[in-house]
Amino acid sequence: MAVLPPRSPARRVLPRAALVLLLPALLLPGPPAPAGAAPAPPAATAPAGWAWPLLPRPRVVGAWAPPAERWLRGHRGVDLAAGPGAVVRSPADGTVSWSGVVVDRPVLTVAHGAGLRSSFEPVESSLRPGDRVRRGQAVGTLRGRDHCDPGTCLHWGVRRDRDYLNPLLFVGALEPSVLLPVPADLAGRRRAEAPDGVRGLSGAGGRAGGA
Structure with missing residues (x-):
């Protein structure tokens, strides 16, 4: 008696008409987010929570x-008013990457991760x-007038890899630019000196705008 080979499991095959109806549903975007759901925020330019x-x-x-x-020469940081012996604190969690003397002044550098580093001078530290x-931990003390002579100050610099950034960005201290009104006498002189074709533009509505 001949032995028949086992039958392979049957495969489910969708009719061509069903595929035509199904493909548009697969390609369409998903349902919209609920009305109360907020969109994902854009990437921040600086981490929050610094002090x-x-x-x-x-x-x-x-x-x-x-x-x-x-x-070129420049001021790659900000100077903060402080008296000799002022306690300097770490603006964020991190690891000390340098503590020593650079040229003639003590410098402390703290690495915060993601390529960010804070540097302080002139600061003496036992770390x-x-x-x-x-964040907020005392890391050293200000050592006199090495930077803002004849006054005293703390120089704070922030760097991401090789690029220096404005430290005030990290503590939310940058204020938006505001356009101030131009004084009336200055606005009058500007209108008088402007070419005939643009005199009417600067004083529209009796008020001139300034850059």
């Missing part, structure tokens, strides 16, 4: 003024490279 390295909040006495090119620090 000022001095308490109480210090006054900025030296603005961030980076050079146009890496090799050593590899020491872990927490």
Whole structure:
């Protein structure tokens, strides 16, 4: 008696008409998000939760003024008003990557991850490279007038890899630009000096705009 081979399981085959109806449904986007759902926020330019390295909040006495090119001179950080011996604190969690003297002043650098580093000078510290620090932890003391002579200040710089960033961005201290009204006498002089074809544009509505 001949032995028949076992039958393979039957495959389900959709009719061609069913595929034609199904493909558009597969290609269409999913259902819209509920009305109350907020869209995902864009990537932040700076991490949140950083703190000022001095308490109480210090006054900025030296603005961030980076050079146009890496090799040119510039102010790659901000100067914060402080007296000699002021306690310097870590603005965020991190690890000490440098503690020592650079040229003639003590410098402390803390790595915060993601390529970010804070540098402080002139700051004396007992910490050593590899020491872990927490946000707000005292990391050193200001050592006199090495940077803002004849006054005293703390120089705070922030760098992401090789690029210097404005430290004020990390503590939410950058204020938006505001266009101020042009004084009436200056606006009048501008209208008088403007070419005939544009005189009416600067004083529309009796008010001139300024750059």
